[in-house]
Amino acid sequence: MSNQMPLIKNLLLLILAILYSGAKAQNLFPVKLENCKTDRFCLDCGDVKASYNEADFAELQEKLNKSLNLTGITGVIKFQVLIDSSGRGCVLSHTDQSNNQITQQIIKQLNNFKKWTPAVTANKKEGRTSINLTFTIKENLVFSKKVYQISGNIERVNIDAFKKSFDRPKNPEIYNKNYVYKNENLKNYKIAVWKSDNSNLPDNMNDHITIDRNGVLWLTAGDDLVTFDGKTFHIVGPSNENIGSYRSVETDNNNIKWVYGGKSIYSYDDKTWTKHDPKITGIDGTFKIINNPETGEVFFCTDKGLIIYKDGIWFNLDQNKVKEMPSNRVTFAKRDAKNRIWIGTFSGSVMIDGLGKATNFNNTETALKGKCITSMDEDEKGNLYFSLYEFDRKTPGQINNDEGIAIRYLDGSIKQFTTSNSGMPFNHANKVLYDRKEKVLWISTDRAGLVRYDLKDGWENYHNDNSTIPTSYISTMTFDKDGNLYLATRQGLVKIERR
Incomplete structure (x- = not known):
């Protein structure tokens, strides 16, 4: 991975293909990991969406910022994470085809994270839900000093928007x-x-x-x-x-x-x-x-x-x-x-x-x-x-x-x-x-x-x-x-x- 990580701008067609294709076409992003159980899951579904405990996720980000050498690196990488009904998470795919050590450390932290909250539909927990996380590395000003930091958040999928965009041959x-x-x-x-x-x-x-x-x-x-x-x-x-x-x-x-x-x-x-x-x-x-x-x-x-x-x-x-x-x-x-x-x-x-x-x-x-x-x-x-x-x-x-x-x-x-x-x-x-x-x-x-x-x-x-x-x-x-x-x-x- 170079200092400029790849920026993925348009995922609509790819996401829609996952929603409506058959088994095995379940990875949203180019780099597929093999450690997740992938039989039957829904994409960012639920009356209550899958998420995480805010305080614990902030702690995860702080661990990454302390352990990673981010100097001079800017860019965005996206992760697809499966969350099961017990709150366990597993990274299924991501966008970094260079498999940089920074990406590997993020994957490790996400897989070890214990504070995921499962999606709920009709008062029942979903078996498995896929959510997308976006991690951004950029230069920030902290106490008048320029530092490179990483931050992550959930990127929700607009189902209606990508359905409409897909309705073309x-x-x-x-x-x-x-x-x-x-x-x-x-x-x-x-x-x-x-x-x-x-x-x-x-x-x-x-x-x-x-x-x-x-x-x-x-x-x-x-x-x-x-x-x-x-x-x-x-x-x-x-x-x-x-x-x-x-x-x-x-x-x-x-x-x-x-x-x-x-x-x-x-x-x-x-x-x-x-x-x-x-x-x-x-x-x-x-x-x-x-x-x-x-x-x-x-x-x-x-x-x-x-x-x-x-x-x-x-x-x-x-x-x-x-x-x-x-x-x-x-x-x-x-x-x-x-x-x-x-x-x-x-x-x-x-x-x-x-x-x-x-x-x-x-x-x-x-x-x-x-x-x-x-x-x-x-x-x-x-x-x-x-x-x-x-x-x-x-x-x-x-x-x-x-x-x-x-x-x-x-x-x-x-x-x-x-x-x-x-x-x-x-x-x-x-x-x-x-x-x-x-x-x-x-x-x-x-x-x-x-x-x-x-x-x-x-x-x-x-x-x-x-x-x-x-x-x-x-x-x-x-x-x-x-x-x-x-x-x-x-x-x-x-x-x-x-x-």
Whole structure:
């Protein structure tokens, strides 16, 4: 770090990406620390915000000023601190990419600080809250003598302001510089877009979507849960419940809609909303809800294992039952046609076959080693398609990581496709969907838009620079009964229909 520490002026887009992205995208600032427990936390939330005891924090600053040599140093550094319900704090990320000793000392003092006060919502302490602290070093006049001092304070996040600033399309980021995208099939599709400026969609930020057995779309729009009948959007949800925001939605075989919101699991049978008691389900939250059409099971991916629901019975699959599971923190799970369960955890992936034998892929030399499965689909022949997340990244701060997609063929071999060996434009995929009508694979990304792969050698890439798709950020996608592809994006709802 030079005498002039980096000054971070605009964090709005980065903060918003954290709020609404999936797991693992939780560090606000460039330098991520690995010592914090980061499953599920809210950003500067609460009726009463997380804070600190003023007198004790002043003492912390005094310790820093006495122990650090600040002469000639000026600048600003920001820290993201997680505060749990017991008042313990942990520095998750910061802005000083030089990792100067001054920064290390501040981190040490913040982690050892015992006088944090947790956030409170509805008279209940929040489990974990992220707050931002700004430390400034500048020259002050003390008793007619110029001295360099450090001072810190909380920098509150204006949620409404950065939401508004984010409501614009992101330019595509194409990391594959070798593949030439001809996009010859783009002309064969009719693309419709619904946004808040051309419909009654309440918010352009759509992160979760499902289509029920009646053909009605259910999606999240900002903090709201809405339905769409092809013409009009309707805000729905449990009445007399302070949900706050919705994080997942899925439809099961009985046309029951499952929703996670407000730290509770709800279901809706087109007549009544039911709030499910955590004492019965074993969970009060989920990363993702996934229906299994062949078995009628509903999977809830949680930090307590894989919770399976079927016919009114709840069952927990965790490390106590399957020792090969790399972690209880499950981010994705689904059964295939051969009754195998494929599970992605935050520490690796595992497959449990129909006889109960489990394979931890961290112990193999396949493309799934060191990877978390984040979505899966299957074709009519039994080939499996995965999107991947590299959980133990080799290069901190690198964006285009060793991820991409993988295909498991019928002979058991697994091949990974990335920007280095295929037409993948960017290596982080949010979802894969196999199109049984066209026999192609659709891949959604959060930086490079939509990918169409013909499963031979043809890769096409559609985004807001070459099509009417309004953004390069596609959260997830689904098919309707007619094979039309719907995209949940950060710039509205998109329908792709073959002409």
